[in-house]
Amino acid sequence: MVKCIGVLTSGGDAPGMNGAVRAVARTCLNKGIKVYGVRLGFQGLFNGDFIEFDRTSTRNKINLGGTFLKSARFPEFKDPEVRKQAIEQMKKVGMEALVVIGGDGSYNGALKLTEMGVNCIGIPGTIDNDIPHTDHTIGFDTALNTIVDALDRLRDTSSSHQRCTILEVMGRYCGDLAINAGIAAGAEIIITSESGFDEAEVIERLKASKASDKTHAIVVITEHITDVNQLAKNIEVATGFETRANVLGHMQRGGRPSARDRVLGSRMGIYAVELLEAGKGGLCVSEVSGKITGLDITEVLSEKRVADNGIYEDAMKLR
Structure with missing residues (x-):
């Protein structure tokens, strides 16, 4: 039976990570398992930057955004020698297994450690839902609600000034944020990597909207598709709509986690400990049709998630 488990957060922060860390810590303590928090992700694992948790360590953390364990990019972890040194740091405190909370890069690190004899379980913490x-990653719901709130505010001023407003959101490889936010906020146009981008088509649709006495418009677009400031200029010249571009940026990552993310993080954290207690590694925790389960990390990493076509098709029916 495992006697000591570590937990770290890696990659981009996501609201709800603290709830997952708290759940790992409290589940371990309730089972009589020693538990350490690892500061600064895999970098902290390499440096031996550990905090032994007790019952008070995660008190009043579930409601906080970001990650109180902090996170850091550490590409050096790809080097097997660096991983060996990290394992030696774990051995110094008796840490036998690890819970890794993050995205696909974090999953890769967890898989490599498992292959070297240290059981690791991944928990999906990323706002992109990628x-x-x-079904959902920790942080997605909070980020989505942040975007919808921003769109509601932008619509107020767009309507007042009869403008077209473009909002660029995160989700480079998966358009779930843009699609769901666009539907929820009643955006006229939603552009993602899955939908493709045709500037001429966007302009024609906005021209038609303006011709139908529509006095304002909202366009939601995922990052890295086009220069939104230049797009705004082109739309204004072609349609006569006064147009403004906005980039929401890292505001999408911050803020107190929604109830949905707090509960999801808690359930996933509990299950991760149960998997390690059963002697399993190389798995990631997933929510499938509302049920928490464990899947092979290799299988998950072999694919790229894209936005649900059904959701996008529904969005097109509402325009």
Whole structure:
């Protein structure tokens, strides 16, 4: 039976990570398992930057955004020698297994450690919802609500000034944020990597909208598709709509986690400990049709998640 487990957060922060860390810590303590928090992700694992948790360590953390364990990019972890040194740091405190909370890069690190004899379980913590085979990732719901709130505010001023407003949101490889936010906020146009981007088509649709006495418009677009400031200029010249571009940026990552993310993080954290207690590694925790389960990390990493075509088709019916 495992006697000591570590937990770290890696990659981009996501609201709800603290709830997952708290759940790992409290589940371990309730089972008599020693538990350490690892500061600064895999970098902290390499440096031996550990905090032994007790019952008070995760008190008043579930409601906080970001990650109190902090996160850091550490590409050096790809080097097997660096991983060996990290394992030696774990051995110094008796840490036998690890819970890794993050995205696909974090999953890769967890898989490599498992292959070297240290059981690891991944938990999907990323606002983009871009991890395959899970209904939702921790942080997605909070980020989505942040975007919808921003769109509601932008619509107020767009309507007042009869403008077209473009909002660029995160989700480079998966358009779930843009599609769901666009539907929820009643956007006229939603552009994602899955939908493709045709500037001429966008302009024609906005021309038609303006001709139908529509006095304002909202366009939601995922990042890295086009220069939104230049797009705004082109739309204004072609349609006569005064147009403004906005980039929401890292505001999408911050803020107190929604109830949905707090509960999801808690359930996933509990299950991760149960998997390690059963002697399993190389798995990631997923939500499938509302049920928490464990899947092979290799299988998950072999695919790229894209936005649900059904959701996008529904969005097109509402325009």
